[in-house]
Amino acid sequence: MDDVSKAIIAELQEDGRRSYASIGKAVGLSEAAVRQRVQRLVDGGVVQVVAVTDPTEMGFARQAMIGIKATGQLEPIADALAAIDEIDYVVITAGSYDLLVEVVCESDDHLLEIVSRRIRTIKGVVSTETHVYLKLRKQTYAWGVR
Numbered sequence: 145m146d147d148v149s150k151a152i153i154a155e156l157q158e159d160g161r162r163s164y165a166s167i168g169k170a171v172g173l174s175e176a177a178v179r180q181r182v183q184r185l186v187d188g189g190v191v192q193v194v195a196v197t198d199p200t201e202m203g204f205a206r207q208a209m210i211g212i213k214a215t216g217q218l219e220p221i222a223d224a225l226a227a228i229d230e231i232d233y234v235v236i237t238a239g240s241y242d243l244l245v246e247v248v249c250e251s252d253d254h255l256l257e258i259v260s261r262r263i264r265t266i267k268g269v270v271s272t273e274t275h276v277y278l279k280l281r282k283q284t285y286a287w288g289v290r
Contacts, residue, residue: 150289206249207277211241
């Protein structure tokens with residue numbers, strides 16, 4: 145990735161609603177050239193331009209991080225977890241847990257259903273440990289470009 149694409153990403157991280165014309169002025173390209181580069185970045189899976197919401201304001205009263213211990217191949221388990229709509233984050237890790245997932249639920253009963261009936265029933269899942277979020281203090285996606 146070249147420096148111009150990185151500069152475009154930095155502009156979008158600062159404000160994802162910024163116009164292509166404004167970004168073009170900042171990085172020295174035309175509006176059309178910025179539009180094309182952004183589209184290539186999106187199509188290539190490098191960036192997503194989305195509206196990030198506060199889940200509690202959207203009716204999701206319960207969020208949790210769930211640590212999962214597993215046996216066997218981790219990729220199929222990760223794929224099964226990723227297919228669950230309420231799970232928005234899946235990573236294979238090293239350490240105490242084999243996988244970590246973040247879940248966004250409407251209630252504690254909803255969280256219990258996801259953990260008990262959907263996560264724990266996946267072949268290879270040995271155990272889970274649920275860490276319920278009490279209060280969100282920081283959430284950012286602007287870690288910059290290198």
